[in-house]
Amino acid sequence: xxxxxxxxxxxxxxxxxxxxxxxxxxxxxxxxxxxxxxxxxxxxxxxxxxxxxxxxxxxxxxxxxxxxxxxxxxxxxxxxxxxxxxxxxxxxxxxxxxxxxxxxxxxxxxxxxxxxxxxxxxxxxxxxxxxxxxxxxxxxxxxxxxxxxxxxxxxxxxxxxxxxxxxxxxxxxxxxxxxxxxxxxxxxxxxxx
Amino acid sequence: xxxxxxxxxxxxxxxxxxxxxxxxxxxxxxxxxxxxxxxxxxxxxxxxxxxxxxxxxxxxxxxxxxxxxxxxxxxxxxxxxxxxxxxxxxxx
Numbered sequence: 001x002x003x004x005x006x007x008x009x010x011x012x013x014x015x016x017x018x019x020x021x022x023x024x025x026x027x028x029x030x031x032x033x034x035x036x037x038x039x040x041x042x043x044x045x046x047x048x049x050x051x052x053x054x055x056x057x058x059x060x061x062x063x064x065x066x067x068x069x070x071x072x073x074x075x076x077x078x079x080x081x082x083x084x085x086x087x088x089x090x091x092x093x094x095x096x097x098x099x100x101x102x103x104x105x106x107x108x109x110x111x112x113x114x115x116x117x118x119x120x121x122x123x124x125x126x127x128x129x130x131x132x133x134x135x136x137x138x139x140x141x142x143x144x145x146x147x148x149x150x151x152x153x154x155x156x157x158x159x160x161x162x163x164x165x166x167x168x169x170x171x172x173x174x175x176x177x178x179x180x181x182x183x184x185x186x187x188x189x190x191x192x193x
Numbered sequence: 194x195x196x197x198x199x200x201x202x203x204x205x206x207x208x209x210x211x212x213x214x215x216x217x218x219x220x221x222x223x224x225x226x227x228x229x230x231x232x233x234x235x236x237x238x239x240x241x242x243x244x245x246x247x248x249x250x251x252x253x254x255x256x257x258x259x260x261x262x263x264x265x266x267x268x269x270x271x272x273x274x275x276x277x278x279x280x281x282x283x284x285x
Contacts, residue, residue: 018260019259019260019263022259022260022263023263026265026266026267027267029264029270029271030267033267033268033271033272033274033275034274037271037274037275037278040278041282044279044282045282060221063221067214067217070210070214073246074206074207074209074210074250076250077206077249078203078206081203173250174251177247177251178251180250181243184239184243184246185239187239188220188235188236192220192223192231192235193224193228193231193232193235
């Protein structure tokens with residue numbers, strides 16, 4: 001019993017969720033790293049196909065989508081700042097903004113995909129296979145983030161968060177920022193290089 | 194693993210956001226340069242953006258080193274693999 005008390009005194013319970021999210025994100029680094037590895041192989045072996053498809057990609061549209069995701073990340077830190085200051089209404093507005101921006105990002109990605117399909121880009125092509133697989137998996141992460149966000153919004157509406165207790169907002173934020181970081185890398189590797 | 198002692202103020206976040214937007218603009222501009230010029234530039238810009246998000250938005254600069262360690266373990270596992278494959282994969 002004394003050992004248990006000593007352990008819980010050393011690691012506060014409220015920090016365990018945050019630790020778990022960071023451990024999960026460490027695993028996600030390996031997951032996306034492995035995907036990027038396949039992209040490097042495809043790119044090296046099919047350089048001509050990648051150069052050809054580059055002309056089909058709309059850099060302005062994807063640049064706008066990147067801006068949307070970065071803006072949503074900024075709203076996350078503002079949302080956290082709002083609840084740390086005890087401003088629950090401000091928290092809700094920021095969370096709603098993040099949801100709209102996340103949905104816009106997915107809409108932009110859907111628009112881009114449909115345009116590329118219309119241009120004749122196949123999922124089985126040298127560029128299409130890694131492109132649709134990796135951006136699709138990233139989009140799935142955004143979708144999961146939106147579902148998580150709905151849960152956070154529901155709890156915020158019920159007044160579960162306060163200046164003293166807001167780890168649910170913080171852990172969601174960590175995940176959302178990570179998804180943003182992954183997009184920063186993918187944006188460079190697929191569209192710009 | 195206690196709460197971070199220092200929380201960056203709102204203006205600091207605004208500067209980070211502005212830097213991220215500026216870097217994205219620079220990236221888009223650099224993408225029109227010759228391949229041998231744009232490659233190092235884009236890698237530097239992307240790395241700077243990722244670092245800004247991780248250090249400031251994710252609070253890794255102010256938070257417990259344990260969190261940074263967890264992220265680094267993932268990076269250390271996958272980075273050598275990416276490097277080796279990039280070096281040994283023959284160009285097509």
